[in-house]
Amino acid sequence: MGLKLDGIASFVAVAESGSISEAARRLQLAKSVVSERLAELERALGATLLHRTTRRLNLTEDGTAFLERATRIVREVEDASADMAERRGTLSGPMRISAPVTFGRMHLGPALYPFLAEHAAIEMTLEFDDRRVDAAADGFDAVVRHGPLLDSRLVAWKLAPSRRVLVASPAYLKRHGTPSSAQQLQDHRAIFYTNRGVADWRFEGPEGAVVVRARAALRLNNGDVMHDAVAAGLGLGLMPSFIAGESLRQGLLQAVDIGLETPQEWLYVAHPEGRRASAKLRAMVEWLRTAFGDPPYWERWREPLTEPVRRAAAKRRQSG
Known part of the structure; x- marks a missing residue:
């Protein structure tokens, strides 16, 4: 029995996330499908890759040895697919992005909607979370963050200045x-x-x-x-x-x-070190920079108010 790419991809997702449930969510598959693909992969390899407990899955010695090459295989296929899309002049395929909740709701989402409408072949997953996720371990193509860059394993592109x-x-x-x-x-x-x-x-x-x-x-x-x-x-x-x-x-x-x-801070997009930034990720970054502006549009509060806005603000202060 030969090795199947979908089984290798399922194994990498489970190893990165630590559970079949989370891997199934990332891959947008049923848990039963991911479990069967793992079992099929282990039969093909003739080795047990994961210790299954009630709480978590842990890599066996064979699983640890296989993971590095399996990850490289998955990334190479993803890169090859991205290269073919670039050659056709299209942006396509999955993208998984993490961003802070409030910034995502107020600014990132509205900026990305027209980008996704223009590039309809991109399959984007946006996950809003204020905690600082591990981009590589959690399987994200990139993270959008605000503040200092604390993880040296990330390659960051500045989107806009922030204070x-x-x-x-x-x-x-x-x-x-x-x-x-x-x-x-x-x-x-x-x-x-x-x-x-x-x-x-x-x-x-x-x-x-x-x-x-x-x-x-x-x-x-x-x-x-x-x-x-x-x-x-x-x-x-x-x-x-x-x-x-x-x-x-x-x-x-x-x-x-x-x-x-x-202190001066930045909004930035960062992707895991050692992973080539795809054309669609580079295009997204440039789109966001243009959409936010320099200086970004949310700094307009420093500009003088128009007269109607000034009257409304004065009325609110008086009522308060």
Whole structure:
């Protein structure tokens, strides 16, 4: 019995994800199909590749030895397919992308819809998750992320510059006053984004980094809820302008200036090191750069308001 490519691909997906259920989800197959393909592969090889337990699948010694070559076979076939598509001048085939939840909903999805409409042969899977996934181990072609690049095994392309903005609702500032220094900021209530792994705010001053530890009113791991909590007047938040920009422009939120800057950060697309970036991934990156602009459109909150928007913002502040 010869080896079948679909069995090898199923084995690689199971090894990367650690379970048949997750591998089946990635491959868009039934669990029973993936299980049968694995069993057929093991029969063809005459070896057991996986230890099956009630909780997780672990590679056997033979499985570990086979995985490196199996992964290379799958990647080579994917690259060959991508090369043929490029030769035909088309972008086609599967793409699996991970992105943060709020950025994905507000900006990435709307930017990608026309791209996918133009390149209808691309089969994209978008998975929104604020945790920092392992692009290679979790089987992603690329990840979209905001902030510092912490994984040295990734090759990153910058999409757009980004800075976080200290914001509060007009109602909160009316009740508690507007801080104008880092020292005053420590007396205010803070809403912290926990996925950054810190419970403080970091700024840049003339003499270096300034760390502020305000009183935590709420800790959470979602940008949408963070925005809503700040808008509801629970405290101040330090959030990316791609989240706060439109609310700042409409007067729902107000930027707070304490005389310090926030560190420069970036939105980027990163793919696993050692894996050739496909033509469709390169095309997607260029499309997103154009769609977001330079500077990105969510920085327009810094521009002067038009008169109708100014009147509406003033009315909201008065009612608050």
